Amino acid sequence: MNTLVGSRILIFSAGKPADKMALRLQRSGAFVKALNGQERDVLPLIKRWHPVLLIITDWTVDMAPWLNELLSLPVCTHLSVLALGADDEAHAMSALDAGASAYLADTVTESVLRAQIGTLLKNGHHWENTEVRQDPYIWINPESSRIRLNGSEIRLSRRLFRFLHYLALHPDRTFTASEIANVLSDGQKFIQENSVAAQVHRLRKYMEAAGAGEWLETVHGFGYRLTLPQKISFDVKLS
Incomplete structure (x- = not known):
């Protein structure tokens, strides 16, 4: 990698x-x-x-x-x-x-x-290894592999966990399908760019169960981004 x-x-x-x-x-x-x-x-x-x-x-x-x-x-x-x-x-x-x-x-x-x-x-x-925590909206703990959105815990596959974690570390940043494919595959090119949309759809479904589906946005012609509730996005923005 x-x-x-x-x-x-x-x-x-x-x-x-x-x-x-x-x-x-x-x-x-x-x-x-x-x-x-x-x-x-x-x-x-x-x-x-x-x-x-x-x-x-x-x-x-x-x-x-x-x-x-x-x-x-x-x-x-x-x-x-x-x-x-x-x-x-x-x-x-x-x-x-x-x-x-x-x-x-x-x-x-x-x-x-x-x-x-x-x-x-x-x-x-x-x-x-970096934790994301802004209670009560979002908590991602890599050590325990646990995620809470809006206070509700959701369970994700390792690949989707990595995807959401990465987006949460860079809120409001738009990533291309190529960049997301690299994150999903852990740098090993196991994910084709044309399958990124399906992975985004799956992740959004899990997030919807916690009332956070609208956070994962499709930016038509560019890619995808995670937009956190406005009053906390500044606090966790890392780049």
Whole structure:
């Protein structure tokens, strides 16, 4: 499976913007936010968006105390960190000692960078483990494989559970049939795009039993999206 697909990655740069890196990762299926700013801007975005990987570009030794403090916070317990900077031992050791999961010289090839990102995502807290909870409307617990909508528990197959969980992590985002097929098949291409509509129909029927069928919308000509009740959609929106 391509571990980039569906992963939330935050790229932080205090220097030159990392827009090109962000675009390449997005094209590989990741959800990416590129933050060009100050160190103090990182924590609020982590709290709001819950990335599984933080990539720090232009690493300097002076950033070590900040990273060490950041990773001591509960919200960063499952956060993997990749630091990119100068090709020397002092920079590498300062990042690793501060808690970075890995350090690479910023001159590495694209293939090496992607391989390292893939390894960190594979070993990290992937989106499948992220709970969605906004009582009394929606609760999705991956650990117990349980779902409640409007206070009523519904039972889904593993495939449909994965589908609804993924949509709930990205409310109001429209996904194409191709993107949904990849989610349903767990990246293994077992689901054809022309069967996505049938899977959506099945999921909507289960949701209707809990009075939530209208949350799963068909966006004609584009795909499908999950629209939560307006007063909670802002709280759970992750991308």
